[in-house]
Amino acid sequence: MKSIGLIYDRIRWDEKALIKASRKAGVPLTPIDAKEIYINAPEDSGVIKNAFGDIVLQRCVSYFRGLHLTVFLENMGLPVINSFQTSLICGNKLFTTMALIKAGLPSPKTHAAFTPQTALKVLDTIGYPAVLKPVVGSWGRLVTLIKDRESAQAVIETREEIRNSLLQIYYIQELVERPPRDIRVIVIGDEVVAASYRYSPSNDWRTNVARGGISKPCPLTPELEQLALKASEAVGGGVLAVDCLEGSNGLLVNEVNNTIEFKGISSTTDVDIAGKIIEYTVRMAKK
Amino acid sequence: MNAKCPSCDAQVIVPNDVINGEIVGCPDCGAEYEVALTDNGEIELKPSEIEGEDWGE
Numbered sequence: 642m643k644s645i646g647l648i649y650d651r652i653r654w655d656e657k658a659l660i661k662a663s664r665k666a667g668v669p670l671t672p673i674d675a676k677e678i679y680i681n682a683p684e685d686s687g688v689i690k691n692a693f694g695d696i697v698l699q700r701c702v703s704y705f706r707g708l709h710l711t712v713f714l715e716n717m718g719l720p721v722i723n724s725f726q727t728s729l730i731c732g733n734k735l736f737t738t739m740a741l742i743k744a745g746l747p748s749p750k751t752h753a754a755f756t757p758q759t760a761l762k763v764l765d766t767i768g769y770p771a772v773l774k775p776v777v778g779s780w781g782r783l784v785t786l787i788k789d790r791e792s793a794q795a796v797i798e799t800r801e802e803i804r805n806s807l808l809q810i811y812y813i814q815e816l817v818e819r820p821p822r823d824i825r826v827i828v829i830g831d832e833v834v835a836a837s838y839r840y841s842p843s844n845d846w847r848t849n850v851a852r853g854g855i856s857k858p859c860p861l862t863p864e865l866e867q868l869a870l871k872a873s874e875a876v877g878g879g880v881l882a883v884d885c886l887e888g889s890n891g892l893l894v895n896e897v898n899n900t901i902e903f904k905g906i907s908s909t910t911d912v913d914i915a916g917k918i919i920e921y922t923v924r925m926a927k928k
Numbered sequence: 929m930n931a932k933c934p935s936c937d938a939q940v941i942v943p944n945d946v947i948n949g950e951i952v953g954c955p956d957c958g959a960e961y962e963v964a965l966t967d968n969g970e971i972e973l974k975p976s977e978i979e980g981e982d983w984g985e
Contacts, residue, residue, distance in 0.1 A: 649949060650977070651949070651951065651962075651976070651977065652947055652948075652949040652950040652951065653951075656947075656949075657947060657950070660947060672947070672948065672949065674948075674949055676977075702983045702984070703980050703982050703983055704982040704983070704984065705982045706982075777982060778981065778982070778984065779982075779983060779984015779985050780983070780984045780985075782981070782984070805981070851984070882985065898985045899985065900984075900985050901985050902985045
């Protein structure tokens, strides 16, 4: 039996579900706290296999911690879910947008600027309202609906003052006219397993479950399935959550998430998402 | 299972099926702790990490 190393830095509902699912399936799984380990490069492959198992399920809540462990493990010959390439693309909104565009998939019109002046120029050109996002970040953090030039100036100035180089990459999108919800689709390998609507809470325009977004059942239509599968392929595949918007001219892929959280969607479906992730991980270890 | 909050001394409830690394909160002061199970089965509460700018999915 192949063994899984589950690397974590915080045990969320999702990690507990994965640990339980592995027990149920009789798959040996060792939780490994990323905060308690360090790596030696190079390292003997036997030592790595002994410490991490046959395959690693990378579940760090800290994106960069997970990414750096992934590049180490993968280059030392251990398969990691998700792969370094997939993690790298999905961890950056502009990288994801470019992968989606290259694959010919519909996504919101996006612009990027690299100074406060050009960011303002973009906003003045495309008009208000518009959406300003950090290229790296999750849970809707700093995702801002900019309604006018004054708000734009205030937000851009604040971002400049934070002195974080990544926040000085201005990723700007058209505000897509849509119902007050988005659609989250879970893709595991080449299987589209579930979808849910995520409604914005009454006090926010964002739909992130971490911000109080509410998950509701959503039928998996062939169109949604096909789009989610193509989006997953575009970023390199793995265990992914594809977030789609219902634009006036059809579905758009907004984001593809890497270390997926599935507590919200699990409340809307009977599909055993944790079980399917474990099954897929075992299958990938056997390849 | 119970443990004492390192910050305010209140009783923190730890579920019987707790997993190493699970987060528990103090009902009195609201502090969050990460559960560390020692080799002899005792529970230690370590301060949990503060949300980082790269946290998420």
